[in-house]
Amino acid sequence: MDWDNPPAFVAQGIEYARQGWDIAQTWALSPAAWSQFAILVAAFLLAWLITRRLRPALARVLTPPEDQVHILARARRFLLLFLPLLLPLLAYVLTGIGENVTRSVFGSGAVIAFGQRLFLFLAVRALVRDIISDPFLKLLGRYVLIPVAALYVLNLLGPVTERLESTIVPLGNMSFDLLWLIKAVVAGAIAFWLGRWSNEQSATYIQSQEEMRPATRQLAAKAAEIAIFGAAFLVLMNFLGIPLTSLAVLGGAIGVGLGFGLQKIASNYISGLILLLEGQATVGDYVELDNGEAGTIVKTTARAMFLETFDGRWIVVPNEDFITTRVVNYSDQGSANRYEAPFSVSYDTDINLVPGIIEEAVSKLDFILQEPDGPDCELRAFGDSGVEFAVEFWVNGIDDGKNRFTPQVLFAIWNALKAHDIEIPFPQQVVHHKGLGTATPPGA
Template structure:
């Protein structure tokens, strides 16, 4: 019985296929489909992609060029959709069969959606979500089965007190919530890069706009998500005052850090790239301002997360606030028998040869390398060298260690002795010692 049923079904399908293949309209539609896809590929490869590749070679790492490159990769299915849509409309107007072109159009739309996911969704989770959920939903919509599918999901529901939760509502909130937060994070990252690349604005202003953009974007996303959940925003406004008081008390520290960050950026007491030393002795370069904290990068590669309020309420030293030029000193000793005046001139000349030490006749006298006596020690004369340099004497700008090596080599080259601890023992009663 079952074999006969399937045989009849197969026979009817085969007869339908034979009937379609015998019609001239079927081959005409195939010709239109092949022509549309070929024309779309030609437009993509010969015009759009070639021009975009030529343009992006100049600055391939720029965010706008990266965006143009990704957009160019979705041109092929997009042009195919446009051409097939035009030919389908012409076929309907001429009262021709367009079922095959509609099928090809649906395939082109799915390819277009897949290309967007491939080019613009870098998150593995979101990519899988779009491919496994978004594309099937799109296919159901194109085939006209989506309303019936939604009704089926709405029929599956549970009651939680006075609230009825349907499978469709839960799925919609989870799906669109994930999309909104992913879009928010992606838009935030792109927006921050674009704002920070505006060289016409100073660093502090860029950081202020970046922070405000990030906060505003996530506020909009939160409102959209509440709307998707079916929350009445007008009714929500009634509770805004009480909610604000509660948040103000519960999130006082977070609000304080956020406002402190805005104040720091507006008064320009700290900017990106400054080298600061905190009251507790921690120090590092300011690399980024977040909503709640700033990131200090130390020379050994560690990141220190400092609450923004710390910069307002405690003492800190900004080494590079007004001028990145800094003065340092290195100490050494020479023997008492040294001709100090001649040695000082030799050391000054040697130190001035270092490429990172500020020196030269055009430099003010007080900023040139200097060598002076610090004190008279037990074993020798304690000397020091003062010098100015651009930046901080650490990391890649480690100049102090280089100068100590230069001083050591210079002293050895001129036979200048470096003292070391010595003790002289005198025997006052030699007879007593000999008896022992």
């Protein structure tokens, strides 16, 4: 590298280093500077003593009982998080008082002003390191807030800002400076985070309103999501100075895309809104599709619904299919459903006794409902091996995959038949041998 004619950024760095060296020499030889150093030390020690006595008292006042969860208790716990800022902020305030004194006595206060900015940097660092817990905000503080505070301490924030503002980046017919780009990225990230956080809070509040129908809650949550992110987008455009009229061309292009290539997506989105408005299917419903697949709706999106089958598989069903095809919705959340359990008895049984025995045994199960109807045992057919019956019963919920309620009913039927010495037949065949004139059962 040619040190007689270095690159511009190297020359600028050397110039800043020379200025810093000159300032350090001036402070080292100036009585006023040493007085300001003494005031800085005194301000820090005084802030440390006050913090040592004040922080335990504040912690006791701000710490609510563990069983309190009301809004005042949450506010106290929130304020408790900011106790690590007490020392640097107290030092910052006391240093500001000392700066006024030194400027009135010596007519200058550059050293103490530097110390004051340093205490502010320590407060920012404590905020990012000890208080912020959200991963995104911590990342933003580490790579944006702390560097900005460091530049402010070194009094370089103005020159760096001017340099970024003067660096123009061309992009086709458009151009923008680096400072605008950094602001756009940071503001967009913050707007998206605030929108996501607000959406989560509103969705949690809406879903907690149990007096509302599930479909109404889903619709309200979707409407709140659209409103929140729409408002965030408008605020971001206004902050960046982008007029909304400039988005007209983009809106036209999106409209053309919807008309040609995104018809299915638009159809699914509109179908999702119709489903929410009409309440035909919502989260928690057990539905059976036209192709025979069935499952519980566990998630809804603008494009599709997610069904979970009894064996744990997830089925993604486009919203349009719920509008244009046959879908059987067995229930809303908590509604009653009727099922049946088939069985058979031997031909030697007095079948007139079977319905009473089975209905009494099934009625004793705690999940069997008596309304709208109690267990009903019916004669279905005279089968090849035995007399076929089925007991119908109502339960509160879904017997998904016939694995939840039906097995317990079958156990009750088995035990009841065994208790009354009623035989449950198994498949049998009778083989006739021509010419012998006798019938020999298998295994004889």
